[in-house]
Amino acid sequence: MHSNESSENYLETILVLSKKLPVVRAVDIANELGFKKSSVSIAMKNLREKGNIVVSDAGFITLTESGMSIAEMIYERHELLTDCLTKLGVDPNVAAEDACRIEHVISAESFDAIKKHISKS
Numbered sequence: 001m002h003s004n005e006s007s008e009n010y011l012e013t014i015l016v017l018s019k020k021l022p023v024v025r026a027v028d029i030a031n032e033l034g035f036k037k038s039s040v041s042i043a044m045k046n047l048r049e050k051g052n053i054v055v056s057d058a059g060f061i062t063l064t065e066s067g068m069s070i071a072e073m074i075y076e077r078h079e080l081l082t083d084c085l086t087k088l089g090v091d092p093n094v095a096a097e098d099a100c101r102i103e104h105v106i107s108a109e110s111f112d113a114i115k116k117h118i119s120k121s
Contacts, residue, residue, distance in 0.1 A: 015071035077103035
């Protein structure tokens with residue numbers, strides 16, 4: 001997993017968790033992804049340095065405007081691609097796993113074309 005993909009996965013996870021939990025902490029991200037808390041802490045430091053998240057003194061993690069923009073883009077891709085693959089007959093678990101890989105490498109042009117095609121159906 002290259003750095004950009006990893007960052008995108010973390011941002012998407014923060015977005016998803018923020019919809020389920022009152023606050024998001026590093027331990028929540030570690031539990032969700034099955035990673036060590038130390039690995040998540042390093043990733044959070046990198047995301048903070050890039051300006052994608054803010055971490056409060058209490059350890060609560062929130063997305064900045066740029067972080068939210070990236071997270072929403074990845075989440076939209078994930079949801080649409082998972083749904084599309086599932087409708088094609090792919091097992092839902094496999095569809096979600098494949099969508100997770102595709103969402104990071106597909107170009108904006110190709111994704112927009114898929115989105116337009118699906119909306120016509």
